[in-house]
Amino acid sequence: MPGVLAVIVSGFFFRAAAVAWDCLPPDAVVWPQNVEQVSMLAKICHCSNTPIIPFGTGTGLEGGVSAVRGGVCFNLTRMDQVLDLNTEDFYVTVEPGVTRKSLNSYLRDSGLWFPVDPGADASLCGMAATSASGTNAVLYGTMKENVVNLEVVLPDGNVLHTAGQDRRFRKSAAGYNLTGLFVGSEGTLGIITKTTLRLSGIPEAIVSAVCAFPSVQAAVDSTVQIRQCGVPIARIEFLDDVMMHACNSFSNLSYAVLPTLFLEFHGTEKGLEEQLKQTEEVIQLNGGSEFTYAKDQETRSKLWTARHNAWYAALGLRPGCKGYSTDVCVPISKLPEIVVETKKDLMESQLTGPIVGHVGDGNFHCIMVLNPDDPDEVHRVKLFTDRLARRALAMNGTCTGEHGIGLGKRKLLVEEVGEIGVEIMRRLKSTLDPKNIMNPGKVL
């Protein structure tokens, strides 16, 4: 297979001893160019008990591509074709090298788009593997609701089509939902080599809006009430005062340094009028500021600049520090309580953790900005993130709304789904990957 094995680090076929260091690089990197090569390489790894680490863009946030037990990284970026765009049925099939942004560029003249937007320009197959979601999930759903079929190379090199080869229906009751099992499996069950996605029509009209609130409680209460009114809002993002300050500094903006909602409405001209009216009523009741509106693409982009640059703006608060994002999600009625408690905890723990969140889904992130060389601060962040996760779990929530379990949340997974739940997951893993070569050390 000329051109495939571009880098072979010494020791390729010798399984690296398990180490306690999460960032161990792989023993080798391969760049397969088609599913046959992926299958052949998987067979070689299978025969030699060599770990396989699938790699899309490496933008995951929970250490999914760390080669904690060595092995071979399957870099899939050279499989980058958009296949079978079907504009009548709103489907497209893509290879792992196709990213979210490149797909949407490709679709530009079709009137269609793929709305799941986790922020990073991630590989769509990687997004399927990690069950990504993001700012549009409140209206369009997550990868769970938008993946129709997957081509997966199993650890033994066999090729599985989770819904059957070339199938693309809106619904089916044929056997076990294998597509659903592989979405979110974080590379631990197989290598996704194609994903068929449901596309959406580009809305006739889009309006963006920004609105500041006197308190966290007021902003989050508004979110809950807007959702409860049944407004089909497309995006509703919360940024706390610390985050707004960071965004103003980073992007040279002059927003009020107050808890703020960024909103987006998709629909028809008339429909949007109604959505805006209902939303404004709720916001006024909660003491929110006047809306800052934008309709045209350019002004909308400008309005969203603050939100889009939130990660880098947060890092800008303490130059030279590193970032880590928490990711809890709770039933929406519990949002005001958990956000207020978490802000208090951040203060008491003397930590920098501006808050940004997809609050329409009950999901929010504290972007922890920390000095990795300060063991005391690292320890406090660890205690804080554990407390936050357990606070969410105590409110019927999850320790991860969209980032996944990866390496760091395996203990929390047991608390979340229980011993029997994890035991069932272990059995599923063991039956599909009996040699434990698929991205070992992750999830379970």
Place this chain on the structure above:
Amino acid sequence: MPGVLAVIVSGFFFRAAAVAWDCLPPDAVVWPQNVEQVSMLAKICHCSNTPIIPFGTGTGLEGGVSAVRGGVCFNLTRMDQVLDLNTEDFYVTVEPGVTRKSLNSYLRDSGLWFPVDPGADASLCGMAATSASGTNAVLYGTMKENVVNLEVVLPDGNVLHTAGQDRRFRKSAAGYNLTGLFVGSEGTLGIITKTTLRLSGIPEAIVSAVCAFPSVQAAVDSTVQIRQCGVPIARIEFLDDVMMHACNSFSNLSYAVLPTLFLEFHGTEKGLEEQLKQTEEVIQLNGGSEFTYAKDQETRSKLWTARHNAWYAALGLRPGCKGYSTDVCVPISKLPEIVVETKKDLMESQLTGPIVGHVGDGNFHCIMVLNPDDPDEVHRVKLFTDRLARRALAMNGTCTGEHGIGLGKRKLLVEEVGEIGVEIMRRLKSTLDPKNIMNPGKVL
């Protein structure tokens, strides 16, 4: 456990020999009243290798409750509590004895409803087990999109909460999607003893409409185009001329005996105006008749009478005969072709099979009305249904949009998902139910 084992047929603990007769009754029926009793009974069956057949309302259409290998029927109708209605977060948890209609009666004053409507007044846990959908799926999704968590008694009696005990979030990326694995598993992996469902707000306004077309092609083309325009239609049901004739006779109505669409729109007053305008434009372009409208509940119900009684109206075409419903689903662009071809096939095969379908999803049923004592007709129906399924498979579709595999479609499942897909399903079954006691003989 007094009161639980109400009927014990002789031979309870002796596994019935496998027989070639699909309708074999169980050796015993038990009526457990809580999850502890279900668990204890499952343990007894597990120890004695006795098949378990979960029973909700018995309204499934693919033989899911037939005790093909004898064993114990777990009749779950006495577990009939609605638990934990949460009107703030739009969730409810129900036991298996709660049916779709009884839940919606319970919810009447809450402003909420559960929209998945397969026609029959099925048990909601049974609907989860069979991945039911129906007329509202085009807007609200199927059970796949509306089940948030399940309590499942595993074949060994252990109790699993698929998303963790009491969890009810809008999204999560925590480990494998066990909820998704059990939805649609048709009782072959465990006994569902509780399901947590996502509820919807009752729409502000509802409009129903009926419209006749000069040809099947025109009616189905209209469906495809209405979907492609992005109209968020709640229901779009197709009835062919044969079905309309049957409905007129059965319900004493006077609709034109022509291919007909029954439509329903949910939304705000203004939003509905837009939806109706767009829909009417499409229908006019395709030569459809003037809409017959209805806004108030009573007139809407009257308008939908024909559709709701379709099954019995079809049977009324040949008194004394039996009905069997086909269930293919194809990408929506293939609908006109497959419906026209199938009508031709019905004529050539000299079979009675009026067509009714959830065409907004690409899913339709031929209600085959046949004399079960006429072996030639039974044979012709068998050949026709196989041809129809294979026609759908050849068009990237599925052999079952919503009824499931059950007993009769196991061979078609292999054609649909391939040998490797079925092998993976078998491995999953075998790891969760190594003794093959959970509803044996179904799906795989």
